[in-house]
Amino acid sequence: MKTNAIRINNYGGPEVLEYCEVELPELEENEARIKHTAIGLNFIDTYHRSGLYPMDLPAGLGSEAAGIVEAIGNDVTSVKVGDRVVYTGRPPDSYSEKRNFDADQLVVIPDKIKDEQAAAIFLKGLTAWYLLRKSYKVQSGDDVLLYAAAGGVGLIACQWAKHLGARVIGVVSNDEKAMLAKSNGCDDIILSDENIPERVKELTDSIGVGVVYDSVGRDTFFSSLDSLKPHGILVTFGNASGPVDPFAPAELAKRHSLYVTRPILADFISERENLVEASNELFDLVSSGVIKISINQRYPLKDTRQAHIDLESRKTTGSTILIP
Ligand SMILES: NC(=O)c1ccc[n+]([C@@H]2O[C@H](COP(=O)([O-])OP(=O)(O)OC[C@H]3O[C@@H](n4cnc5c(N)ncnc54)[C@H](OP(=O)(O)O)[C@@H]3O)[C@@H](O)[C@H]2O)c1
Numbered sequence: 001m002k003t004n005a006i007r008i009n010n011y012g013g014p015e016v017l018e019y020c021e022v023e024l025p026e027l028e029e030n031e032a033r034i035k036h037t038a039i040g041l042n043f044i045d046t047y048h049r050s051g052l053y054p055m056d057l058p059a060g061l062g063s064e065a066a067g068i069v070e071a072i073g074n075d076v077t078s079v080k081v082g083d084r085v086v087y088t089g090r091p092p093d094s095y096s097e098k099r100n101f102d103a104d105q106l107v108v109i110p111d112k113i114k115d116e117q118a119a120a121i122f123l124k125g126l127t128a129w130y131l132l133r134k135s136y137k138v139q140s141g142d143d144v145l146l147y148a149a150a151g152g153v154g155l156i157a158c159q160w161a162k163h164l165g166a167r168v169i170g171v172v173s174n175d176e177k178a179m180l181a182k183s184n185g186c187d188d189i190i191l192s193d194e195n196i197p198e199r200v201k202e203l204t205d206s207i208g209v210g211v212v213y214d215s216v217g218r219d220t221f222f223s224s225l226d227s228l229k230p231h232g233i234l235v236t237f238g239n240a241s242g243p244v245d246p247f248a249p250a251e252l253a254k255r256h257s258l259y260v261t262r263p264i265l266a267d268f269i270s271e272r273e274n275l276v277e278a279s280n281e282l283f284d285l286v287s288s289g290v291i292k293i294s295i296n297q298r299y300p301l302k303d304t305r306q307a308h309i310d311l312e313s314r315k316t317t318g319s320t321i322l323i324p
Contacts, residue, residue: 004324005096006304009058011051014308017061019301024098029073032103034085038119039094040064041299041307041320042152043215043240048092049308052239060093061304062322064123066115067098069106076103078272084109086118088126088265095304097324104272107279112287120295120319121156123265125282126275127237128157130268132164133281135235135261136211140165143209145200145227147216148240149186150177150317157213158185159291169203171196171220173314180317184292197226208232218242222251230256237263294318 001024008016027033045061047053066086069079079085085106093099109118131153132138144161148154149170161168162185170186172178178189190199200209208229214220215238224234236244244262252258269275285291297320299307310316 001098003096003098004301005093005099006061006301007058008049008061011049011057014049014305014312016049017305017308019304022096025100027071027073027100029075030102030104031073031100032069032076032079032085032106033071033098033100034065034067034087034106035070035098036065036067036094036096036324037115038066039301039322039324040088040119040121040123041297041304041311041322042123043238043311044123045092045095046308046312047239052243055092060091060096060099062094062096063090063092064088064119065094065099066109066119066122070098072103078103079106079108084115084118086115086122088123088269090266095301095322097301105275107275110283110287113283116295116321117286117293119321120152121282121286121291121293122279124152124319125156125286125291126269126278127153127265128160129278129282130263130265131157131213131235131237132160134268135237135263136233138164138166138211142166142211143169143204143207145169145171145196145209145212145224146186147171147212147214147220147224148238149181149189150184151215152316152319153215154181155184155294155318156291160285161185162187163285163290169200169209177317180294184294196220196223200227204229211235213237216240217244221245221247225251225255225258225260228255228258231258233259233261235261235263295321297321298323
C-alpha cells in the first residue's frame with residue numbers, strides 16, 4: 001500500500017523536506033494503521049530535521065498526529081477499527097497520510113475534542129503536564145518564569161500554571177506575543193531583549209522565582225539561573241537557540257544551592273498507565289474550558305517546508321497543524 005509522506009535523505013534546513021509517495025510496511029501484530037486527519041507541528045521536528053537529534057536516514061519526520069484506526073494487528077486490544085485516536089512518540093513519521101504505530105501508545109480522543117484540537121495539544125499538552133505536575137510540582141502561590149510563553153507549549157503551560165494557582169511570568173519576543181500570553185494566563189511579561197534576571201527581581205521583591213521553565217536553551221541558561229531564588233529549580237527542556245553548553249556544578253553553589261533538570265516527555269509516559277493518567281488530566285482541562293486551544297497556523301502537509309521556516313523564524317504562535 002502506498003501513502004504520501006515527508007521524507008528526509010540528509011540533515012539540513014527546511015529544504016531537505018521532500019513530499020513524496022512511499023510504501024507503507026506490512027502491519028505488525030502490535031500495531032494499528034492510522035489514517036491521519038491532522039498532524040501536530042513541534043519544535044522537536046526541527047531537531048530531527050537538522051540532525052541535532054540523530055536518526056537513521058532516510059527518515060520520516062513528525063512526532064504527533066490524530067486520525068482514524070483503519071486496521072489493527074492480531075495482538076491489539078487497546079483500540080478498534082474506526083476509533084478516533086491521537087498519539088505522540090517515535091519513530092518520527094507522523095508527517096504522512098497514513099502510518100503504522102504501536103497501538104499501546106494510542107489514546108482514544110474524547111467526543112468533545114475534535115481531531116485537529118487533539119493533534120494541536122497532545123505532545124505540547126503532555127509536555128505542560130509533566131513540566132508543571134512532575135518535573136517541578138507547581139503549588140498555589142509559586143512564582144514561575146516561563147520562556148516562549150506565546151508558543152505551542154507556552155500557551156498551554158501559561159493557562160495550566162495559572163489554573164494551579166501560580167503567578168506566571170512569561171518571556172516573549174514582541175508586544176503582540178505579550179498580549180497573547182497575557183490573555184492566556186500570564187500575569188507579567190518580560191520581553192526577551194530585556195535584562196531578564198533584573199526584571200524578575202523587580203517583579204519578585206528581589207527574591208527571584210522558585211522555578212524556571214526554559215525551552216530556549218543555550219542563550220538563556222545563565223539568565224535562567226540568575227532568575228532563581230535560593231534552592232530554586234531550573235527545568236531546561238528545549239534547544240530553540242541551541243543545546244546548553246557544559247557547565248560547572250559550582251555555578252549552582254554560588255547561586256545558593258540551585259537544582260537543574262533536563263527532562264524529556266518520553267520518560268514520563270513510557271508506561272501506559274502514565275500516558276492514560278496524563279491524557280485524562282489534559283483532556284479534562286480542555287473539555288471543561290480551563291485550557292483553550294489556539295490553532296493559529298494551518299498548512300497543507302505538502303507545504304511543511306513553509307511551516308518549518310515560520311516556526312524557526314518565530315513567526316508562529318500557539319499550535320500549528322499540518323493537514324494531510
Ligand atoms: N523536553 C521535552 O520533553 C519537550 C517536549 C516538547 C517541547 N519541548 C521544547 O519546548 C519548546 C517549545 O516547543 P514548541 O513546539 O511549542 O515551539 P514554540 O514554542 O511554538 O516555538 C518556539 C519559540 O521559541 C522561542 N525562541 C526563543 N529563541 C528562539 C530561537 N533562537 N529560535 C527560534 N525560536 C526561539 C520563540 O518564541 P519568542 O519569539 O516569543 O521568543 C519561538 O516562537 C522547544 O524548545 C521544544 O524543543 C521539549
